[in-house]
Amino acid sequence: MLKIYHAKNTRSLRIVWLCEELGIPYEIQTLNFTPADLQSEAYLAVHPLGKVPSIDDDGLIxxxxxxxxxxxxxxxxxGRLEPKPGTAGHGRFLHWLHFAEATFMVPLGNIAQHAFIRPEDQRIPQVAAEAQVxxxxxxxxxxRELAGKDFICGPDFTAADTMMGYSLHLCKMFGLLTDDYPNASAYFARLAARPGFRKATA
Ligand SMILES: N[C@@H](CCC(=O)N[C@@H](CS)C(=O)NCC(=O)O)C(=O)O
Structure with missing residues (x-):
C-alpha cells in the first residue's frame, strides 16, 4: 500500500488531501517535525535532505x-482533478500547481525560518520583512486570478488546489491572509471546508 511520510501542518498534507479526494488507499508514517525524526538515519534513506513529504509506493520512493x-x-x-492533458486549461493547471510550490513557497519558507523555526539568535529580521512583502x-x-472563480483553475476543484491550499494554509497561519484579499480568503474557506482537507490537517 502507498505509504505517505507525513508531519502535521507541513507540505505532506497536500498528499494526504489528494489521496482523500481521489479515494486512494494509503497508510501514514507519522514523523515529528524535529531533527530527531527528519534527520534520523532511517528517514535520510528515504529523503536525503530529511524533508517531507515522501512516498513509498511499492518500493518507488x-x-x-x-x-x-x-x-x-x-x-x-x-482524468479526474485535472483538465485534459495537452489543452490550454491543462497548461494553466500546471502553471498554478507549480507556482504554489516553486514561487509562492519561497517567501513563505523564509517567513517560517526567520520568524518561527530558527533559534532567535539565528533569525534575520530583514529576511522575514522582505519575505512578507x-x-x-x-x-x-x-x-486577482480568483475573481469570479471558485477554484484556481475555474469552476472545478483540481489537484492544483491541493498545492495552492497548503500555501494559503501557511498564509493563514502567518496572519497574511486578511480581508485585503477577499477572493483568496473565500477560496481558502472553500478549500478548508472540504472533508479531505480536514482529514489532512487533523
Ligand atoms: N520542494 C519540496 C520542499 C519540502 C520541504 O521543504 N518540506 C519541509 C516541510 S513543509 C521540511 O520538511 N522541512 C524540514 C527541513 O527543512 O529541515 C516539496 O515540495 O516537497
Whole structure:
C-alpha cells in the first residue's frame, strides 16, 4: 500500500488531501517535525535532505510534493482533478500547481525560518520583512486570478488546489491572509471546508 511520510501542518498534507479526494488507499508514517525524526538515519534513506513529504509506493520512493501529486494523478486520476492533458486549461493547471510550490513557497519558507523555526539568535529580521512583502505580492496575484472563480483553475476543484491550499494554509497561519484579499480568503474557506482537507490537517 502507498505509504505517505507525513508531519502535521507541513507540505505532506497536500498528499494526504489528494489521496482523500481521489479515494486512494494509503497508510501514514507519522514523523515529528524535529531533527530527531527528519534527520534520523532511517528517514535520510528515504529523503536525503530529511524533508517531507515522501512516498513509498511499492518500493518507488518519491520526494517533492508537486512531483508526487502529478505521479498520483497519472496513476490513479483517470482524468479526474485535472483538465485534459495537452489543452490550454491543462497548461494553466500546471502553471498554478507549480507556482504554489516553486514561487509562492519561497517567501513563505523564509517567513517560517526567520520568524518561527530558527533559534532567535539565528533569525534575520530583514529576511522575514522582505519575505512578507513578497508573500503579499503573491497573494495579490492569486486574489486577482480568483475573481469570479471558485477554484484556481475555474469552476472545478483540481489537484492544483491541493498545492495552492497548503500555501494559503501557511498564509493563514502567518496572519497574511486578511480581508485585503477577499477572493483568496473565500477560496481558502472553500478549500478548508472540504472533508479531505480536514482529514489532512487533523
Ligand atoms: N520542494 C519540496 C520542499 C519540502 C520541504 O521543504 N518540506 C519541509 C516541510 S513543509 C521540511 O520538511 N522541512 C524540514 C527541513 O527543512 O529541515 C516539496 O515540495 O516537497
Amino acid at each position: 518519491l520526494n517533492e510534493s508537486g512531483a508526487i501529486v502529478q505521479y498520483l494523478l497519472a496513476k490513479h486520476g483517470n 513578497a508573500a503579499r505580492k503573491m497573494l495579490s496575484i492569486v486574489d
